[in-house]
Amino acid sequence: MSTIEIYDTTLRDGAQGEGISFSVEDKVKIALRLDKLGVHYIEGGWPGSNPKDSDFFKRIKDFPLEKAVVSAFGSTRKPNSDVKEDVNLKAIVDAGVQVACIFGKTWDFQVVYALNTTLEENLQMIKESVAYLKSNGMQVFYDAEHFFDGCKANTEYALETVKAAQAGGADRIVLCDTNGGTMPWDIQEIVSKVKSVVTVPLGIHCHNDSEMAAANSVIAVQSGVIQVQGTMNGYGERCGNANLCSVIPNLEIKCGLKCLPEGNLAQLTEVSRFVSEVANMHLHNGQPFVGTSAFAHKGGIHVSAIMKNSKTYEHITPELVGNQRRVLVSDQSGLSNLLYKFKELNVDLTQQTEENKQLLMHIKELENQGYQFEGADGSFELLMRRISGQYENPFKLESLRVIMDMKENGPTSTEATIKIWVGDQVKHTAAEGNGPVNALDNALRKSLEGFYPAIKEMQLNDYKVRVLNEKEGTDAVVRVSIETGDGKNSWGTIGVSTNIMEASWQALVDSLAYGLLKQND
Structure with missing residues (x-):
């Protein structure tokens, strides 16, 4: 089975996503979890760009990694300068890592207007920068920025840039769809062109501006690249990067390729949610493979079918990626949904009873009143347990009162007073809060934490x-x-x-x- 290298850039490219800001400790936590998952490379950041990334490279040395190798990111030297004096490249060497990943320009438009230099000078920048890092004993990956746009605009020059990287000694040449606008058929054609002019193993780095990053990454592998760069949950600038939570299972399950150590694919959902928690980002419910809705079934006909054979409405077994099947109950549900949920709770019910049908109608009536149980599994399970007689409330309300004291030119105060029973004991408590709901929450917790x-x-x-x-x-x-x-x-x-x-x-x-x-x- 062929092995595809997984190069995770969540800590660098992913951190460029809107609303994401990792502390040094956050980055260490994520790196350790990615290492446990079994990715091959973890890009820690750009040591020459900010103190936080430099601190990460120092901190991560305190934690020996089992599988992953940490990589430092940077750019080629500046135009018309001595490569040995380049501050960025020196910072990469000083980071003390084994792998460097540097990007350079491959699109003639970018060379002239962004770098403001000549096409020939850009080729020298690429070759010399790669060679300099190699001379310092590092493994070097060259990210060919804007490669697909550059290849469409000036194929001959774009190919010259990757040949320059090869001449410098690059260990991998990574083709980047930096603007995220390339289609899969273009990826396939252009990867084939590159393979005809260089012998260095290729990688792929796609952005998701056309919702094609995962598909482009997979088709690039099918076309012969051996390394995929991406981020957990697709985090990244603008519309994000190739989502490794989709790319990895597609490569392993659909393509029969090896990306992670044996058995580690089942960690994927947990890692996805761990990273989203550390990033303080809500995980998209409908995210393929790892989302909470990825294997959720709502329609009664669907649920009836999956109870007979899950293949009827699931493309893989959810446990392969560490996820689980969920059956939702709503006004679109059939009796099969209800029976499935009762089975989950180990409640023995048969489909024929009139009581079950009335129960389903009761749930649908609650939904008609405004309850929406498909997003409230906790409330739904409690309801089912109460109905089945398998549940006793841990506490019972006797009374509560919420008082808000608001003055035109003074502070507003809110206090909740609550009296509840826990078994045969009564607890009478008051608490303040930043508003009535917060005060109520504080009073309830204050009453119950002792029990x-x-x-x-x-x-x-x-x-x-x-x-x-x-x-x-x-x-x-x-x-x-x-x-x-x-x-x-x-x-x-x-x-x-x-x-x-x-x-x-x-x-x-x-x-x-x-x-x-x-x-x-």
């Missing part, structure tokens, strides 16, 4: 309110959706009412109750 210490680990990750019948104005029904996490897992809960505080209470109660349920499973 259930695990609640301290549960954090509210997201709180959303949606008005369901806008024409009713302030008398409208609202739906409150909460996402809660404990550092390992996250779950959704929901509340619906014409009173926003009542809806918030329902969702808050379910969020803690579900977390406690899972602690005991």
